[in-house]
Amino acid sequence: MDLPPHDFVDISRQIMTKTGGLPLALEVIGTSLYGKSKKFWKDTLQKLELVPNQEVFNKLKISYDMLEPHQREIFLDIACFFIGEDRLDLCYIWKASNYFPMRELLVLTRMSLIKITKYDGLRMHDQLRDLGREIVQREDINFPGKCSRLWEPKIAFDVVQMKEGTDKVIALRLTRLCKNTSFTSEEFSKLPNLRYLELECKNLVGDFKNLLSKLTWLSWSNCPSELNTTNLCLEKLAVLKLSGINITEDWVGWGSCLMSENLKVIEINSKSGLKRTPDFSKCLNLKRLVIRQSTNLLVLDGSLSKLEHLKHLEIISNGFSKRDDCDLCPVSFVFGSLKSLSNLQIRGMHLRELHHSIGGMTHLKYLSLDDCSLLRTLPDSIENLKMLRRMSFKGTPIKKLPNTIGKLGSLLELWLDRTKIKKITCFY
Structure with a gap:
């Protein structure tokens, strides 16, 4: 249990009294005082003494007022729009505004103003959310068109x-x-x-x-x-x-939306189903591409192979098409170029073959080909994926793993539920 220094005990008790014992206020104000001078503590106590005990807003706002301008902007963005959103997606838009989001988010986390889940989602206490929204509303109470966020x-x-x-x-x-x-x-x-x-x-x-x-x-x-x-x-x-x-x-709308060199994240949820991916040749700095659709038939446009900075590729089918005369292609051409990819997920698609060129994706950490019902074999070149930590082939008709799989020294998880593999042989 963390305790204040001996000569800070009295002032810490006074601060606790002034917060009215409100747990969230204690957490937020307490973390903002950590490592600070006694004078800083006294200044904070003075501010609390000016605030009536029942005013939660003003107590929490003391910590907000300690933030630097960019940190305040990010806090307000999260409170108004981004609770539950992916941290990395948001970092891209904050970087586009010339912020330093990793640093700013670290400060907000240490001050208990936000929390980041193990899956990289942003969380915020309801009272802090209300604080942020109240701050925005007070920008102009009578004229919403002069408020920054609606x-x-x-x-x-x-x-x-x-x-x-x-x-x-x-x-x-x-x-x-x-x-x-x-x-x-x-x-x-x-x-x-x-x-x-x-x-x-x-x-x-x-x-x-x-x-x-x-x-x-x-x-x-x-x-x-x-x-x-x-x-x-x-x-x-x-x-x-x-x-x-x-x-x-x-x-x-593709032409208007896919023309930015700054584009880092694309998520497409097509309820009718794409037959072919759009042309990505103008967004060459793309880092994350997610396609979810209702069919399992999709042709990958050749421009996908130009996305040399792509780190996350996810193609998910929620459909049940039973046609077997179409393949997800040209996968081999695409795989040979995506050298930066660290996360590859293809689920429920008509994928017949995992091309040997996947061995060139040496930064890959997560590979999932779940429910690809036509996939029967894996290439030996998979041995080159030295950074691979998790691999999943659930729901595929694969009968045997390549002998080279024993060379994956970083592999921590291997998922083979609902496959035709009856026995795993260890190869060293």
């Missing part, structure tokens, strides 16, 4: 539709609204500094030249099949998340 869809919708947006607004959530309306270029012209946008169903209408020029995150669910826009150019986009029945290989 997370309540109805308020955001009214601001956009009434053309009351200002250059103060940097983030909008426009979901769970009437499906029959569209947003115009004139409405978005009032929002020149928008960097986060969450849409659902809505279409975009008009000439978007020089609009959304600072957008780094676009999440669009139930995208429309047609876009009624011209000159939509998302050059600063870092994270793109698309879903819906209209996301096909011919979707008209």
Whole structure:
């Protein structure tokens, strides 16, 4: 149990009394005092003495006020939009704003303002979430269009539709609204500094030249099949998340969305099923690509082989197509070029062969080919994956592992549930 230094005991008791014994306030303020001078402790006590005991907001805000400007911005982003989101995805958009997210997140964690799960998700106590949102609302109580973040869809919708947006607004959530309306270029012209946008169903209408020029995150669910826009150019986009029945290989929005050299994350959830992946040749700095769809038939566009910086590739089928005359291809061509890949997951797809070129993916740490019902053998070149820590072939008809698998010195987990392997021989 950590205790304060002997000469800090009295002041620590006073601080505990002034927080009203509120566990969260004690945790947040206590961690912010760790390692600080006695004068800093006294200054903090003085601030608490100015705050009535019942005002939780002002007690917690003391720790917020200790943050540097970029740390405050990240704290507010998480409180308003990003609870539960993946830490690495968010780091890309914060880097695009010239922040140093790894450092800032470490500070927020040490001050108990956020928590990071073992799966890299961001968590925040409800009271701290409410603190962040209250801070944003107080930016202008009477005029939401002058607040930096609008997370309540109805308020955001009214601001956009009434053309009351200002250059103060940097983030909008426009979901769970009437499906029959569209947003115009004139409405978005009032929002020149928008960097986060969450849409659902809505279409975009008009000439978007020089609009959304600072957008780094676009999440669009139930995208429309047609876009009624011209000159939509998302050059600063870092994270793109698309879903819906209209996301096909011919979707008209690909050209506008896949033109950013800054694009680091793409997540596609196609409910109708892509037949072929789109052209990725303009987003060569992509780090993470996730495709989830309802069919297990997919052709990989050759441009995928150009993604030399790709670290995470995930292709998941939730469908049950029984056709066996199609393959996931050209996998061999793709594998030979993805030298930076550390995580490869292909699940439920029509994959007949794992090409020997996979041996060139020497940074691979996690390989999963679960439920690929046509995959029967593995290449000997798998022995070259010296950094591989976890491998899974659950639900495949594989009968035998290559003799070279014993050379995988870093392997910690091997999953073979529902395969045809009856015996594992150790090879050294």
